[in-house]
Amino acid sequence: MGAILNEPHRSARKAKGDGHLRRAEILEAAERIFVAHGYEAATIRKIADEVGVSSTALYMHFRDKDQILLEICTGAMEELLASNREISALPIDAVARVRMMLEAYLAFALEHPNAYRLVFCSSPVMDEIRRQHATLQIGQECLDRFASVIREIAAQGRLRVGDPRSVHQVLWAACHGITTLMIAKPDLDWAPPEELTQVMLDSLLHGVIAD
Numbered sequence: 231m232g233a234i235l236n237e238p239h240r241s242a243r244k245a246k247g248d249g250h251l252r253r254a255e256i257l258e259a260a261e262r263i264f265v266a267h268g269y270e271a272a273t274i275r276k277i278a279d280e281v282g283v284s285s286t287a288l289y290m291h292f293r294d295k296d297q298i299l300l301e302i303c304t305g306a307m308e309e310l311l312a313s314n315r316e317i318s319a320l321p322i323d324a325v326a327r328v329r330m331m332l333e334a335y336l337a338f339a340l341e342h343p344n345a346y347r348l349v350f351c352s353s354p355v356m357d358e359i360r361r362q363h364a365t366l367q368i369g370q371e372c373l374d375r376f377a378s379v380i381r382e383i384a385a386q387g388r389l390r391v392g393d394p395r396s397v398h399q400v401l402w403a404a405c406h407g408i409t410t411l412m413i414a415k416p417d418l419d420w421a422p423p424e425e426l427t428q429v430m431l432d433s434l435l436h437g438v439i440a441d
Contacts, residue, residue, distance in 0.1 A: 252287075253291050256277065256291055257305070259281045260295070261302050261344045262280070263277055264302075265348065300365060302349075303349045304365050306345035306349050307349060307368040307369055307372065309338065309342075311368050311375075314334070314372050314376060318379055324379050325383060328380065328435070328439075331376050331379065332405050333431070335402075335409075336405055336408075336409055337423075339413065340412065340413070340423055343413040376402065377394060377398045380401075384397075387440075390438055390439065400438070401435075404434055
């Protein structure tokens with residue numbers, strides 16, 4: 231896994247009308263700059279330079295950097311929510327669904343490390359963004375769907391320890407911990423992500439859920 235905090239590369243200035251995917255380019259550039267320099271140090275000018283447009287052109291797409299950050303966070307959480315919805319509706323054993331949800335969470339984090347850090351790694355800026363209604367609602371549904379499957383397992387009398395609330399929080403926190411470390415310390419000699427995922431989930435699930 232390569233480092234994700236590379237210095238943003240400034241794009242050549244683009245001609246007017248160039249790039250029908252300009253909005254997506256702005257979001258990608260802003261995500262890199264927010265992680266590399268911090269939200270407070272990021273400016274509309276820096277983002278515009280990274281994309282290769284003028285600040286005026288950028289303002290045609292976004293009101294300010296708060297709107298850019300909120301859209302990055304909302305988009306990331308909507309992708310994760312879509313995965314949770316699909317998995318939670320599968321007609322298979324609840325434990326298998328829990329495992330698939332956690333695998334999807336880990337895979338999402340490692341495939342989108344910058345968005346993951348912006349959404350799930352605590353900071354005063356992100357705490358403020360999470361209070362935005364739309365983002366809060368998406369995040370809550372993600373947690374609710376995961377917790378509902380844990381409650382199914384508890385209703386079957388299969389929890390070895392704890393209750394549905396503590397179990398779902400511990401499982402989520404453990405996955406968050408390993409993904410955050412892997413993203414923050416990419417140069418460590420990590421085992422392959424798939425192997426780490428399987429070892430961790432085997433250990434966690436066998437520890438809290440009876441066969």
